[in-house]
Every structure is written in C-alpha cells, then in structure tokens.
Amino acid sequence: MDIEKLRNYELIEKKELKDIASVGYLLSHKKTGARISVIENDDSNKVFAIGFRTPPTDSTGVAHILEHSVLCGSREFPLKDPFVELAKGSLNTFLNAFTFPDKTVYPIASTNDTDFRNLMHVYLDAVFYPNVYKNESIFRQEGWHYEYDEEGKLIINGVVYNEMKGMKSAAEDIISAESMFSLFPDNEYGVESGGDPDYIPSLTYEQFLDFHRSYYHPSNSYIYLYGNSDMLSDLEFIDRKYLSRFNHLDIDSSIKLQKPFSQPVKVMKQCALSQGENADENTFFSVNFALEEALDTKTRLALEMIDYALVGNPGAPLRKILVEQGVVGDVSSRLETSLRQPYYTIVGKDAAMSMETRFGQLITETIESVAKKGFDKNALRAAIDSSEFRYREADFGRYPKGLMYGITMFDSWLYDDSKPFDYIEADDAYEFLRENIETGYFEKLVRKYFIGNKHKSYVCVRPTEGVAENKEKELRKALDNIQASLSPAEKKAIDKMIEGLNKFRDTPDSEAAIKSLPMLTRDELTREIEPVTNDISDVDGVPFIFHDIDTRKIGYLRLAFKTDKIGTQYLPYVGLLRDVLSMVDTKEHRYEDLNPMIDLVMGGFNVSTELYSLYHEKEKFIPTFEVKAKYFDARSGEAFGLIREILLESKFSDLRRIKEVLVEIKNSMQSSFLGAGHSIAAARAMASVSKQSAFSDLIQGISYYRFICDLLNDYDTNAGIMTENLKYVSELIFRSENMIVDYTGDNSEADLLKERIASFKEELYTEKHRPVSQSIDLVRNNEGLITSGQVVFVCRAGRYDRHGLTFNGALKVLKVFLGYDYLWMNVRVKGGAYGVMNAFTPAGTGYFVSYRDPNLTKTVDVYEGAAEAVSNFEADERAMTKLIIGTISDMDLPLTPSAKGSRSFNSFMTGITEEDLQKIRDEVLDCTPEDIRKTAEYIREMMSDNKLVVVGNEKLIRDNEKLFGKVENLL
Template sequence: MQLEVNQIYHGFTLLEEKEIKELNGIGRLFHHEKSGAQLYHIENEDDNKVFSISFRTPPQDSTGVPHILEHSVLCGSRKFPTKEPFVELAKGSLNTFLNAMTFPDKTMYPIASKNDKDFLNLMDVYLDAVLYPNIYKKPEILKQEGWHYEIEDPQDEITYKGVVYNEMKGAFSSPESVLFRKVQEALFPDSPYGVESGGDPEVIPELTQEQFLAFHKNYYHPSNSYIYLYGNGDIVKHLQFINEEYLKDFDKIQVDSEIPLQKPFEQPKELTIDYPISRGEREEDKTFLSLSFVVGNSTDAELYLAFEILNYLLLQSNSAPLKRALIDAQLGKEVIGSYDGSILQPIFNIVIKNSNESMKEKFKQVVFETLEKLVKEGIDKKLIEAAININEFHLREAEEAGYPKGLMYGIEIMDSWLYGKKPSMHLEYEENLNKIKKALQNDYFEKIIEKYLLNNAHSALLVVKPKKGLLEEKEREVQKKLVKYKAQLSKEEIEQLINETKKLREMQTTPDSKENLNSIPLLSLEDIDTEPEELPLIETKERDIDLLIHPLFTNSIAYVHMYFDLSSIPENLLPYASLLSQVLGKIDTEQYSYEDLSNEINIHTGGIQYGLQAFGENGTDDQYYPKFIVNSKALVDKIPKLHSLINEMVTKTKFEEDKRLKEIIQETVSRLERRILSQGHAVVANRLYSYFSPIGNYLERLQGIDYYQFLCGLESDFEGKKSEIKENLAKVAQLIFNKNQLLISLTTDEKDVENFTKHLPTLINNLSNKENKAVQYSFALSPKNEGFMTSSEIQYVGKGYNFKKLGYSYHGSLQVLKTIVSLDYLWNTIRVRGGAYGAFFNIGRDGNMFLGSYRDPNLIESLQAYDGTAEYLKNFSTDEREMRKYIIGTVSRLDTPLTNAMKGEVATARYIRHIFHEDIRKEREEVLGTTDQDIRDAFKLVGDVMKENYLCVLGNENKISANKEVFKELVDLFK
C-alpha cells in the first residue's frame, strides 16, 4: 500500500516509512494529532494480523495496581457492559491470540486474528476496555480482581480474597520469583523497578479504590499510549476506525510517566533473603546465589543484542565457560543465566541453584576469576562463533511457540519505543549483528565483560536461603493482622463488610442480561471455513526407512525429526530412556568433547534436541506408540553436517564420565523442581492420568513425579549406582537407535528434499539393524488420590477419569462442551468466585477427561465445584446466538495457527495416531452442528466421571493436611 510521509490519514500523520528487510515488510510511524497517540505499523504478507495498545505504567509501590488494572479494565466497558468481555471474546471469536500483560513499566493489551471482521471486533472491544472501563461504576471489580475482605457471618474470621492476590501468592511461592523480584528491588531502590508491578501479596491489601482509579486516570490516556498494528490488513481502514470510534474524542495532554534512570552504585550491594520450605524438606543444598549487574540502556541496540549473545556464550550452552567453571567448583546443581532487556536499564543475572549460604564468597570468587581469565586470555573464537550463529538462526527464524510472530515483534519494539527511541531499533538487527561478528577477529566481548561486569559497581549479590516455618509465620502474621482489624471494627462496620461480600457475590452470580451479552460483536457461522486445513504429507521410503515429507516454504531451513520406536524398552529401564534424552549432546562422543560438540551444533545447525512422547491410538488410551524423538533444524546447505552430528550423538556417545553424568542428573532434578512449582496444573494432570490410563501411566514414568523421584534416587546414591546408570544408558541407546524402529519426518521446500535424501546415509549408518521384540507392559492402575505437599501458598487441584471406560463415546460436540465448561462454569466458579488464577477442562478423543485449577486458594471447594459440573450441564440452556458464540470459540481453538515447521510436526503426530483428515473433518462438522441439547446430554457422562472420584492435589502442606480425609496418601514432595 502506498502512503506518503507527512500526509495525514484520518487524524494520523505519517512521520516515517521505511523497509525493514529483516521482517520482509514496511515499518511506519504515525502520530495522532488530536489525542497525542503514537502508532506503529508493520505491513507484510502475514495474514495473522496483530493489534495492541500499550501504556507506560510505572508503579509507585508494590500494591500491584498496574497488574490489577490489567485484569480489571477487561471486566466491562461503556459499549460492552458485560461482566467480562474478555471471556466472551475467548468463548466466541476467531482470535489467534487474546490476552493482556503487565511488565515492570508497561501494560500491553494484544489481540490477533486472521479474520478481518473478527480483527476489527477484537480491536473495538479492547480499545473500549482500556479507555472506558466500568471500574468507575463498579467498585466490586477491584474487589474481585484485586483484593477484598471476605466475611459472610459476624462470627466468621475475615479473610483476604482476590484473583491477583492469589495469583501473586502462587508466583511468590517459587524461590526463583522471590529471587528475581528482590534483584530488581536491590538494583533500583530509587526507580519504579524497585517495587513489584505485579503486586506483593503482603502489600496488595493496602491498595484503595481511590488509588486504583487515580492510576487509570493518570496513565490510560491516548497521549501515553503506544498502538501497534501488524500484518496484511488495510491500514487506512484501521486508522479510520481507531480515529472515528475512539481517538477523535480525546485531546492531547501531558502525562508524566517517564522512567527515571537509577543512579549507578558506588559500591556493590549484598542482600540475604529467606524463602519458605515445607516441614519435610531439608535446608541443605536449597540456597540460591546470584550476582546481577545493570548493563547500559535497552536503547543501545548494539549492546542489547551483544548481551543476548554474551548471555548464551557465558551461561547457556553446554560449552559456556562461566557455567562450566561454576559447575566444576561444585557450588550448586544448576546454573541459570538471564538477560532482561525489556526494561530501560537491563539486568544480567548469574544464578546458582541448590547451593548453600557458605558458598557465597567462593561463588563471587569463581565468577570474577573466570571473567578476568576470559578477558586476559581471550575467549575461544569457536565459542563466540557458535553463540553468534545460534542467535542469528533464531533471529531469522523469528518463531515462538504459542505466540504469533507479529506479537513477538510488537513486544520487542517496546524495548526502545517506550523510552523515546525508534520502534524499529531492535527489529533492524542486521547492521549491529555484523558489528558484533567482528568479535571473531578482535576482543569485542572481552571489552564488554571488562566494562559491564568486572568494572561495574552497579551490581548486587543475593543469597536467597530456605527457612522452615516461614510460611506458617507469614500466615500467622496475616491472620493476626486480620483479627486485629476485625477487633477494631464496630458492629455496623462488620455488617458493612458482610454486605459488601454479599454484593460482590451477587454481582458474580447474576448472569449478564441478554442485551449486555448481545453488545459483544459476533461473527456468523458463514464466516467460518467448514473445511479444516489439510496438512501436506507424502509417505515414502528411502533406503528402507519410512519417510514423511511435508513440502512447505521454510526459508531454506530443513526441519528433520527422527521418531524411534520405544516398544522394546523393558519396564524397569523406561526412566533411563528419558534420562538418555537429557544426556545426549551434553556428554562426550568418540569424535568430540561435549564442549566441542556444543560449538559444532551451534555453528552448523539451529539446534538438536531430544525428547520422548507417547502417541495414543485414535480413539483409545489403551494403545499407544511410544517414541524417542530427535528434533533438529538447519539451513539446507548444512544438512550433511546436521546428519553427521546426529549420527555421532546417537551411535557414538560415551557414557563414561561419572562427574558429567552426575552434573546432568542434578541439573535435571533442579529443572523438574522448577517445573513442578511453576506448572503444577500440568504435573497434577499427568499424575492423575497415571491412576487410570495406560498411556498416562507410561508418560508419568518418563516425565512426571515418578521420574522426578527416580532421578532423586540416582542423585542421592550416585556413587553406589553410577555403574548401573552407565550400563543402563548404553543398553537403552542400543535398543532405541535402530533402523527398523525409525520413522523420519522432513519439513522443507520441495526443491530441497533431494538434498536431504542424498545425504540420508550419513544420518542412518551405524544404526543397529537388530530385530528387537516389543515388550508388553502391565501397569497397576488404581485411584491413588494423592496429596503432594509443598511450601506453596496455593493449590493445583485435579479430578478426572476416562469416559470411554464407562461406556461413552467421543463426539465433536465434546469440544464445545470443553469451551463452555472452561470459560463459563469453571471460570465463574473457580476463578471469579473462588479466587483461583485459572481453571481448565480437558477432554480428548482417547476418552481422558480432566478438570483442574491453577494457583487456587481452595481445595475442597474446587473439588465440590467439579462435582457440580454435571448439575450445571443438566440445566444448561441458551439461545442460538450464545450457542453460536461457543461454537465459534471452539473452532478458533481447533484452528490455532501453525508455523510451517509446526504443521509438519502435527501432520506426523496424526499419522502415527492414525487420525485422518476425514476424522478432523467429521469432528469439525460435529462441532459446527452442536446444539444446547448435546451439551445437556453430556451431564451424565461428566457426572459418571466425577463419581469415579479419581483426584490429585499439589499444594500447601497445611491445607492438604487439614483435608487429609480426601486423600489416600499424603506425600512430602521435596525432601
């Protein structure tokens, strides 16, 4: 589209237009003359269009007002007065992304859609939400989303409730969250970065309605906004809409939202902080040590990119010298490096996990001695080349699972635009990347290390150590505070709180009026493609190997996935197959040391990863196809090297070095602990499935709590088990890497397929050709109903079973049921009224069904809510419009956009599971034909599943202990 600089388009002056070759697009910067709004547009051929409106929102305290406001503006507005337009859009739009995000200094409201009409609808709802929210009319919104005093009877104790309050209690249950929050607090005592924009649970209850509204008035004005549009949409039409519907009604004002620079320190800081652990945990090896540095400004684009690369070079790869030195010094079990360039003054973090306070001085010594040595002796140029190459590969690929490409660009532009610089600064990386590549001939990175790390006093050393009883101490303090508060209230004031609780409950339980619901724009079913996308797949054989080809445009990248059948692994060796996936590529081979191997992978490929998966047969969980998967990608001209490296790792790895094996086991245990704390809902779902599902039980042994406990056993008695570990790893490798058990999936341009097949021998030679017999597993399935106890302040509560085992069959309408139960019943019951951060309902064609909660303050109440699902469905009734909404939302979920690389993976998974295009089409037809009677008819299915009473909970040890009658076994998860 041709536009002219300095011309006005619907109130927007085009200030700048330039080609951004890295994105294959045009970047345009606009200024809205009347309102003062800024708008940046990226035009390219991507049909997954993105819109966002963001505001600079520096917090003054840790009450979490930016975060609570992010939730609250999406709870009804001038044009869309439903209680939660966000949920209505999730139920019934074709969005490909719908969310809101709070950062330390900004709040973003992004949406995405491929459908033009839907895109405008979403934009309309979001603009109205941020500029005209109902928060001024309904004080209950702050109470629901932020916090409130909860009391229903004068004799009851007062408690705190609120979605963000519970979300942040969950976030602060993770020691990593505590650490990184305290790092910012230590480094920026005089800046908004020194307080918690998400909210500190101890401070959130200090937020008043007046402060809450004042924050919106101060910062949510177009003059303080950053509007972003991306994709192949009609920019002039979109500018017209934004101007006529919204911006023309605002006059430019001065908004004081500048982020002040923190004055550099004259001396580094040191801080010691406690975090809670459960009564059953030991305190030894549970401390976190971190060194953090403030490194320049994010508006220095070259330094910003250089530190992304330096972080990888020093701390991320298997050959990273600082990571290696810290592990060799036996300071802890895992090294974490991070660079946060999303704030004005970026932070570079070096973290040791599972250490001890006594290691503090040695930690500091090893870090600085290693960095000094690198500066003095120089960094290995091959290491630098590897770090630059892997970062360049990912810059060019520009893909992030679950996020539209345009959204990732939209987040990245804020790292300069928010601070008064050009939005395109970090998108146009080519020139700076070429400058950084000079590090291959000079001491570029050595000088950066010297200036920003060795000679930088603006740093902090933190010790975050475990303390038993801290959680109980905090809970007692909160209880004491609330008892004291209640004691000073008059009878009338207590009655007022009871009335406020009642009023909030009434608002939450009163359904939206039909008129309000109808205010949310809705597509017609005619706007939906009745035919699902057919994923390309050509089935062939090359050199007796089954090969699936997915001919798709990949910008000269070959995505090569090898699927090795795992059926020959004996039951007692299954966890070793999973451990093998952690070990490969991180340990020496015949030709390479693991450091050299890491460099070779990063120089010549886009990455080689290993994993395990079990693919359930279409329509059942009893039959499944377990696979060991080698995921790899490289530029097409690097295929021979890619094949050579994979072959070296899968056939010539040496399982001999005790020290290295122990390090990998310790690191894997540490990462699993992190996953358990941050993704407890997924951990609970996997564990629950293992009670009744053969495939669930299989996967639990490879990925779940069973596997975590297996690794803990290896770690605690490594000396006694090291011979067995090495022997079993070699044994499973020999059983797995076999030509007769191999399926290869290739996604690349059709013209490049021949280049792959020509070099196939390099990939498959040396693989075993032995005929291995499949093993028949006989897993003992039973309702264990465990309560896994941790120091977390919240719960993850799960319940479910397999409906096919009860005689029911799968139908596409169950996907609409999933939408309705998740976004209507569970959202209102578990999240809105219960105060949990999230709730889920999953149901699959294999029959497995799961209801779960995320960061949930409750336990019994959530289980009761799950049991109430059947009654809700039995009485379910809605009109044609609402039913259409649920159907559209379901189709949106089924049609989640896939990159071409992902299309190859999905097509392969369907192939293995024997799910054909006809099955997908049939399911879609059933979704589109779903009626409210189908939903009512499902009440018996759901009710019968709940009556089986299979449940699992992970969470607070006191809460679980207090409800021990629910469980068959209580387990201290962390020792």
C-alpha cells in the same frame, strides 16, 4: 498506505524493514500526541496492541489489578467479562494483556478482518472507558477483598492476590524479583508491579481509580498495528471512535533513572523450607549488574552472545567452574533488556550458605580471566549463528510473529518516541558481530559492563524452616485483630461489600449487554479442514514421511524411534537417555564443545519422548523417542552428521558430568512443581486412569522425578548400573526396525536426506535382544503432593469411554463452555483461583485442574457439580454460535511451516484421517444445546473414577488428608 489521507495523524518516519518484508510507519496523533507504529505487510495474522507507560510507586500491584479489571466491562460493552466472551466467541489467534515493571500492554490478533476490528474495538473501549468507575466490585473481585471462611473468620481473597501468592512461593521467583529490586531501590524497578501479597491489601479503590486517571489516556499511549489489514480504515476508526474525543494532556509517566551505586550492595532474603528439605543444600545466590540505558541493537545482541559464551551453553566457563568446584548445583542467567535500565543476572542454585562468598569470587575471577584471555571463538560464532537463525526463521510457536515484533518494539519505543523499529531490524548487526569476534570487541564490553562495575548487587535467598508457617500465623493474627477491632459500621461495610460482590457475580448479563458485543455468524466459519500433507514412502523399509511445504530454505527433521519393546524396569532410563544426550561427551567432541557445535550448525536441536494415542484403537498408543532438528538447507549434511554422532557415539562414562545433569533435571522438575503445578497434578492424576499417562509418568513425570532423586541419593552405588542401562536402552532404541523419519522442507533436500538415512540405517544397532512385553501399572492412590507453595493446584481425572461413549466434536465445544463459563465462574471468579482448565481426549480420558487456587474442597465441589450444570445447559442461537466460534478459533490457529508438518505427522502416527478430522469439525459446527447436554454423561463417567491429585500448600493438604490415600512431600 496513502498517508496523505490521514489528516489527523502526522507522519514522523517511513522505513523499509527488509528483514521482515514490511514497511514501517511512525505516526503521531495531532490532537492528543498518541504514538502510533504501523508495520504493513502481507501477513494475514493481523495484530493490534495498545500500551501505556504505567510506572508503579509501590508493591500494591495496582497496574496488574487494573490490567485485569479494565477487561471486565466498558461503556459500549457493559458485560461483566467481555474478555471471556471474546475468548469463547471470537476467531482470535491471540487475546491477552501483560503487566511489565513499567508498562501495561493489551494485544489482540486475528486472521479474520471483521473479527480483528471487533477485537480492536472492544479493547480500545476497555482501556479508555472501563466500568471500574461504576462498579467497585470489579476491583474487589480482581484485586482483593475481605470475606469470611466456613468458621466465620476474616480472610483475604482476590484473583491477583492469589496469583501473586503463587508467584511468591518459589525461591527461584523470589531471587529473580529481588535481583532486580536490589539494583534499583530508588526507582520503579525497585517495587513489584505485579503486586506483593503483603502489600496488595493496602491498595484502596480510590488509589486504583487514580492510577487509571493518571496513565490511561491517549497522550500516554502507544498504539501498534501489524499485518495486511486496511491500515487507513483502522487508523481512521481509532481516531474517530477514541483518540479525537480526548484533548492533549501533559502526563509525566517517565521512568526515573537509578543513580549508580558507589559500592555493590548485599541483600539477604528468606523463603519457605519444605519438610525434609535441607536448607544447607538449597540456598540461592545471584550476582547482578546494572547496564547502561538505551542499548543500541549491536550492543544488545553482543550482550546476548556474551551471556551464551559465559553461562548459556552447558560447557560455558562460568557454568562449568561453579558446578565442577561444588559451589552450586546449577547455574542460570538472565539478560533483561526490556527496561529503561537493562541488567544482567547470574544465579546459582542448590548451594550451601557457606559458598556465598566463593560464588561471587569465582564469578569475578572467571569474568576477568575471559576478558584477559579472550572468549572461545567457536562459542561466539555459535551464539551469533543460532541467534540469527531464530531471527530469520521468526517461528514463535503459537504466538503470532506480529505480536512478538510488537512486544520487542516496546523495549526501545517506550523510552524514545523516535525509536520503535530499532530492535526488530537487525540490518548489518550480525555481520558486524562476526567481523568483531577476533578484534577484542566482546572482551571490551565485558570490561565495560562487568569488571569494575560498582552498580552491582549480591542477593542470597535462603530456605528457612517455619517461614511459610510464621507468615500464615502472622496473617491470621493480623486478620483476627482487624476482625476484633471492627466497629459495627465497619462490619456492615464489609457485609455490604460482600453482598455487592456476590450480586455482581450472580447477576446474569442483560440481553442488551450480551448483544452489544459484536460477533461473527456460523456462515462466516470455514467448514473444510486444512488438508494433511503426508507423502509416505520408505527407505529400505524405514517409513519416510515428507511434507512438501515452503520453509524458506530451512529443513525440519524428526527421527522417531518406537520404544514399545523396552521392559518396564528400563523405562526411566529412556527418560534419562533423553535428558543426557547432547549433554555428555561423544567420541568426537567434549560436551563443552558439542553444544556450541550444535548451535553453529543448527537452529534448533531437541530430544524428546512422545506418545501417540491410536485414534481407532481404544487404549492403544505408540511411545517414541524423538530427535528433532532444524537447520538451513546449506548445512543439512553437517547437521545430520552431528545427529548421528550424538545418537551413536555418546559416552556415558563421565560419572561426574552425568551427576551434574541429574542435578539439573531435579532442579528443573522442582521448579515446575511450583510454577506449573497444574501440569504436574493433571499428569499424575491421569496416570491413575490411563496406561498411556502411566507410561509417561515413568519417563517424565513424578515417578521419573523419584527415580532421579533415588539415583542422586546414593549416586556412587548407583552410577555403575546407571551407565550400563543407558548403553543398554540406547542399543534397544536406535534400531532400524524402530525408526520413522519425518521431514518438512524442500523436495530436493528430502531426496538427499533419503540417501543419508540409507547409510545411517546400516550403522544402527542390530544385535538381537529378547522381546519383552511392557506391563504398565496405573497409579493407585489419590495423592496430596506437598511443596513450599502458598496455593494449590487441584485435579480430578477419570475415564469417560465406558458404555459406548466415544470422542466427538461436542466435547470440544464443551471444553470451551466449561473453561470460560461454569468452571471459570465458580473456580476463578467466585473461588479466586488464577485459572482453571479442562480436557477431554480422544483416548477416552478427561480432567479438571485449577491453577494457583486458594481452595481445595470448594474446588472439588465445583467439579462435582459440573455434570448437573451441563445437563441443564441452555443456549439460544447466539450463545451457541459464540461457543462454536471459540472452539473453531482454537482449532484454526495459524500454523508455522514446522507446525504444519508436525500436525500431519501426528495424523500419520495416530491413524486419524482427514475424514475423521472433517467429521469432528462438522460436529463442532453443527453442535446444538442438546449435544452439549448429552456430554453430561461423559462428565459423570469421568468423575465416577474419583481420582484426585493436589499439588501445593502443606496446610491445605494436611487439613484434608482424608481425601488422599497418600500424602508426600515433593521437595
């Protein structure tokens, strides 16, 4: 990039970023002082982000509500929801916005040059010229507003309001937030930037606008560009269209420092207790340490290694002693380094209140012991090697790596304008850490930050009976008092607000507004599919699937074992085997040594259960038990040796250890009921219409959760048969006739792997077992599954593949229309739910599910109206093209090397061919409004099954008990 051509920017620093094969530029906009960082390289997945320091002063959630609201129309793009129009009509590879405790960031990404510029243009216009000043209804819709329920009673609704009601339901979320608040009572980190439902309704429209005026200005902005874009052109565009139109302002958005405590503080909080839940077994504790500001790269990484060695691996000393002594059921930790004042938290779960003091004592004693005797050196080596592997691999799944680099840059840049690159360039940090394993360096950091640190807090969150009910009653009473005291003028103002909000929602965007949004054409979309890369061979009868892809000397191995010959009564044990492998002793290693060994040798190790629907055979599927590992080629032999050891030499005789694992499984699943209730509701509802989903339910769903609870409820009685069954299913699974090998990497490594597989095959179990046929029963009842949540997740599911209806590309386009039009408008925009999703699978099933929803029957009614809405679907060429672009965008997300291999393996397992994939893509690209209208029949068939599962708030479920065949408390 020729910086000399940029007259309106000053170059502060140019830096070669060798580790990420890039050149970094730090610039300042001369007129406004806007800060700009550019990372230039050959990555076609380009990223733009603009962020602002947005320090909150209270818990009204103003920063969060503004993040939602600025994306609801702007000066040049006066649509009601350009964000949604971009989501369904651009080739974005990422499109979202984030509210952090002290900053708000708006990132986009795309591999298409034109699309990238369009997205950047819309986002810049949104943050600098939002329509929030012209239309108060945006604030009311996204933040909070009064409305009346069916009985005429005053209630509060709003997207952020309901989102945060969901966030404030779980003890885990509460203790996470309170741990930070407790350390920083006097600065921005002592309040909830996302908003607390108790305080959100106190935010006024004027305060909301003042926040935008105060902080959304170029002089308070941080602009980030990444990739192979024409950076000169992008920077000139940003200057010409936006930055140069502003003058410099002195904006005080600094983040205050919390003064150190003279003594640790204690905080006690309550959370809702579900019916049947025992408060004495479900209390949460945390011990929290404030760290010093502006951690350098080496110290930041060193603290990550300390976290791993203390708590982060299954055999870490702090985790082990707290669990083994019965102080808590499970332990987690968090090192938060994205703030000006970082902090470290250790959380104990499932504890008795009487253990509060002991929890803090054991943490102090264990940390002091480690500082005195020294860390386990292998644990430190494992932590360093594992961290460096992730750093070198730079595989962030669906997230563009340029996005993750940018978010990481904000962690240092936000607090020091001269340091955007500190945390993305490790330089010699990993080598430094290795050299200091034996020098006492890590123990010195422990003494500095944890021993004698008085800036410390103890937090306890205790489930208490009646908390949720009393909170609801208090809110109801407060709203009744407000309603009773309203003057005629105030009633009229509320009515006018509701009328204005409904008019805003119901009025379609004008033709001019719709056309203001730039858009690609169908001709700019690639018609050909990405080819499948399966090189299929066998090793002594074992299928070997190879994907010859450049992985930069990293091997991605998958050993899949079919589980279709295991009797139904043993299927839950397949799930349990998945969850205990690598968590128990083997013949060679104790479990506390095994995980550091895994992390020392491999960059990743995962055991999972998968199900592959056969594309051309209705209702048939292949279930598998899979081990996935990734490692540097140089360590492939060691890696395979460890995998062999874990699969064939794991010991199930340590009953105490397995009980600890069972408690961890139970805790993890209970957390998902509150945080990912939509996934739970959808999986359970699908289990009532699909044998594949019912199979999944037995090994990883609600049925599996009940199986875990039953084991724990009478563990001493169940333990013996449990260990026998674990051994039995191991012998049934790990057999050569079940095995399929999948490998992504280098050709020469594939040849070495074949030799290892041939040897490994001879060690697998061969004892004959009587063949069995699996009999999978569908879930019979509609279910209301109660949690301590304040909102619900509502799912309807069914089969559409009756009467000759088959999967086609139009269903993919339908998903975009429903997700960003009909369902979005009625469930989120009008209903106030935080989100709503839908799916139509090639296996002939489909579902609708809401996320953090304040409504139950209203949402069901919306689902019921979907078929009619689709049957009346109309779209001109522009609108139809927009839906097609959004569909292709989802289909064409850039894939990492490992993801490319997984895509190809999936095609092998399901039997979907390149011809099938091309046919689907053609059907998407050629989709017409008539094709969409025809899918109404699919929805009618799906809805005719009338399968409903709702997860969440007890009152909403009990009030609608007639909808369910079964109502049950999940916790």
